[in-house]
Amino acid sequence: MSDVDEQPRTLLVTLTGKDRPGVTSAMFATLSAAGVEVLDIEQIVLRRRLVLGVLITAPRDWKRLRDAIEETAASLGMQVDVDRGVGDNRVRGSGRSHVTVLGAPLKASAMAAIAGRIADCGANIDRIERMARYPVTAIDLAISGVEPEVLRPLLATEAATQGIDIAVQPADLLRRSMRLIVMDVDSTLIQGEVIEMIAAHAGCEAEVAAVTEQAMRGEMDFEESLRARVALLKDVPATALDEVYESIALAPGARTMVRVLRRLGYRFAIVSGGFTHITARLAEDLGIHYSRANELEIVDGRLTGRVVGDVVDRAGKATALREFAADIGVPVDATIAIGDGANDLDMLNAAGLGIAYNAKPVVRDAADASVNVPYLDTILYLLGISREEIEAADMADGIVTPAPPV
Template sequence: MWPTYRVEAPRRYLGPVEQNVTSPGRTLRVLVFGADRPGVTAALFGVIDRHAGGGGGLVVADVEQIVLRGRLVLGVLLTAPADWDETALRLELHRWGVDWKLDVEVKAGVGDNQPRRAGRSRVTVLGHPLTPAALGRMAEEVAGAGGNIDRIVRLAKYPVTAIELDVSGIDPLVLRNLLAPAAAACGADVAVQRAGLARRAKHLIVMDVDSTLIQDEVIELLAAHAGCLQQVASVTERAMRGELDFAASLTERVALLEGLPEEVFTKVREEVRYTPGARTLVRTLKRLGFQVGIVSGGFTQITDLLAADLGLDYAAANTLEVVDGRLTGRVVGAIVDRPGKAAALRGFAEAAGVPLSETVAIGDGANDLDMLAAAGIGVAFNAKPVVRAQADTAVNVPFLDTILFLLGIPGDEIAELTEEAGESR
């Protein structure tokens, strides 16, 4: 089992807690504001304890605390019998606040829970940079649809600013359809996922290779050595936009590689450039217990080397035929095309013992659409417009490790794992 992460921060209000308590008796909400220092929490509970009594007196129902740039917000919700008199506690709490130079607010109420709002989502907003207009627009869309932002926390400040919002009151699919175009108009990226344990259970991550895991198109690197780069690049671009059948376009392009010596694979592997953050993404996922695979319309002669280098669990791609040390211009076996990528995802998930609902697929081209649709969440990474329009979420910054923020993994946790290993991003 891999670790999970929870960043403590206040909800929309530090009032009724989100748990069921059998007694609907009186409540007392205590809020503390001011400069943080060691011992504040202990001192506060010391005051409360002196008035708690025994045999059904004060009971702690909820506690939440956040320290933001040295400023403390601490909230405690207490339940009490209906006939309990809080006057003495109120007075001592206010005196304590004066002594500690803290603002203290005490409010009595009844009951300790409000009905949970339907439609809970986890919204991740990415910006490079993240502008006030972008966050303002997200909040405006949520409010306009009758939803509420219950919690906001920063996940990362590098390589992008990543902010996570807990939203309630709107169906996640409706919210996604509202926020995606709004974020695009503001130059930000947004991912909306249904809140709950399922979000933490993305056991298997499967990526496209060309222009996703790596910055290059392998067939174009091969074509450069064959002297037909422009011809191949033109066909590739049309195929990735969905204008050409992938299998037919691959056959046409591979035919142009006929006669290349097989030593070209070594040269091309040396030319391949990983996308920034690729190593960090894979390394972090593996250390957290995820399984990681790649599926490509490219070629096993290169993808197998990448999989071995990164320590991946699964890999699938096409295989170029080589006879007498030279490429024949043909592919061996069935072509890994758009349906083939989705089939590979299903095969990886079955081998890993992971339901498709607990998978993440990442890709950039029309060839990836079936795979993105089949996964629990499909991420369009710096993708063509047709892919961005159909994927669950889009990431348009050039850092592959930003995918970690969509899984709720904070940047400081990622950095800690990297530093422990003595590695760089």
């Protein structure tokens, strides 16, 4: 370092090396002896390698402090840089976002492409934090300098090219507040479509599946498609509904997501174009606060092929979201909707954060965020909750999770 006599206003101390207890305290003991003020700190540990950055005010005899810092680093067996500044820490730009990147795997080329798009629009990456390393790699980037509405479409396009998932959210207090999560059921909370499972008992599974696919792609009005499919179920024994429920498989990570967010005071709702006989039991089993679905007419122990009351369709799902939010007393901006089909679009658009989960292309294109890995608990990473925090909370409750791969 040059010994030019110009008095700096700040010093940036960057310490790197093998982490062990006492490193940070030793460095701050050296800084405290000089009576400096701390303006900013960043510290990370990556594979037992520590990087500590401290921005401090520069004392009059800053060279003596520099020498003391270097002696402390040497005694710790670490490397240090002391850079002189001429001002306080740069204020982070307006237009702040959290960008969550999900990959399985997450390749360096994908991160390079994402970082390039961020730079192209004049934004800056202020901080990077790993949220999970298995079963997917999840990375959270704090971005400043561009509005989320500008950043989102740029990164969505790049994510599709790279085969990864990206969510862009405003960096505001809503991300830390109690929220309402409203989920679709079929092919979202659970694997598969309930109506097709019931149809298997009637021997018309293929016909029902074909109509379901048309509706999910948005090629047929949902209510029309539902009534047509339910009509095919005429004379199926009502006991088939119990058999279907017992055969249902939840989406991987569904219980984890609900369990973790309930600990934090979140509220949950399921809104389905399916049937109350199934959704009511799911809600009770998982501890979900609200549910709304269609009711099958049953006479003399058999399905009549008709639906009782109004159909919960695309518009009905959005209406349910607003009503549940009002009942809880949270603004619609504090809601999260998760769905996969065209009949979820109004609900996704109404929510503060709409997430397309393993969704059809028309839904992915319209949603705020898209998750295309088969783990529903990856939603937790979008909310700033790390895998380590999840496992620590589970362990405290006596819940043991499988060990991660080495």
